[in-house]
Amino acid sequence: MHPPALEYLKWYHQTNVWKQVTWRGVRTLKLPSDMWNYQEIITGHGVGWVVETGSRHGGSALYFADLLRNSGAPGRVFSIDFRPALDPRAAADPLIDFITGDSADPAIAARILDGLPADRAPLFLILDSDHAAAHVRRELDLWAPRLRSGDYLVVEDTVVNGHPVRPDHGPGPMEAIRAFRADNPGLLIADPAREAKFGATFAREGYYLRA
Ligand SMILES: C[S@@+](CC[C@H](N)C(=O)[O-])C[C@H]1O[C@@H](n2cnc3c(N)ncnc32)[C@H](O)[C@@H]1O
Numbered sequence: 208m209h210p211p212a213l214e215y216l217k218w219y220h221q222t223n224v225w226k227q228v229t230w231r232g233v234r235t236l237k238l239p240s241d242m243w244n245y246q247e248i249i250t251g252h253g254v255g256w257v258v259e260t261g262s263r264h265g266g267s268a269l270y271f272a273d274l275l276r277n278s279g280a281p282g283r284v285f286s287i288d289f290r291p292a293l294d295p296r297a298a299a300d301p302l303i304d305f306i307t308g309d310s311a312d313p314a315i316a317a318r319i320l321d322g323l324p325a326d327r328a329p330l331f332l333i334l335d336s337d338h339a340a341a342h343v344r345r346e347l348d349l350w351a352p353r354l355r356s357g358d359y360l361v362v363e364d365t366v367v368n369g370h371p372v373r374p375d376h377g378p379g380p381m382e383a384i385r386a387f388r389a390d391n392p393g394l395l396i397a398d399p400a401r402e403a404k405f406g407a408t409f410a411r412e413g414y415y416l417r418a
Pocket residue numbers: 234235236237259260261262263264265266267287288289290291292308309310311335336337342
């Protein structure tokens with residue numbers, strides 16, 4: 208990221224603006240330029256299914272459901288959280304399956320992925336639950352190998368642990384994705400143009416296509 212974008216990101220994070228973002232009135236803990244990127248990816252890649260780890264208030268799941276609905280996609284949104292705090296407006300959306308549990312639980316991944324049609328449209332997987340490196344690594348080990356060629360992966364909040372925010376965080380998503388890629392060369396294709404498109408992102412080194 209260019210220095211002005213890094214400064215913007217620090218300001219956006221430190222002032223807690225990211226905690227006050229809403230989608231259709233439901234809290235959504237995101238950077239708007241990432242949301243626009245997700246919209247372009249979901250539309251541009253013909254994405255039909257979304258799996259999100261970390262639901263919190265359900266705003267991001269509602270956003271993804273709206274994108275699928277408006278593009279006429281055949282699929283649904285699966286959003287996993289072991290302690291969600293769902294807004295009733297998101298909880299009521301018929302296109303979202305909110306699943307309570309650990310996002311690194313193989314049984315949950317199997318239940319979701321084994322239930323998809325064999326000829327399914329591409330899937331968009333976004334990791335946004337516990338940001339400790341060990342947990343993100345468990346998620347990557349579980350989910351990434353089971354993606355299909357052409358599916359899309361976003362690892363959110365790689366910016367913590369000083370990249371450039373929350374230097375006090377300790378190893379986080381950035382350290383997890385770097386280690387995963389080193390151990391699984393060729394599995395994921397980085398999408399640096401997508402990452403760079405709007406200058407600032409919460410998902411530095413976080414945009415990938417499954418090879
Ligand atoms: C950053 S919030 C998700 C924000 C949401 N995706 C959004 O953009 O509005 C992270 C969520 O992950 C959940 N979480 C933390 N550890 C988890 C785990 N091991 N399994 C599932 N969810 C977890 C927390 O309960 C919290 O609600």
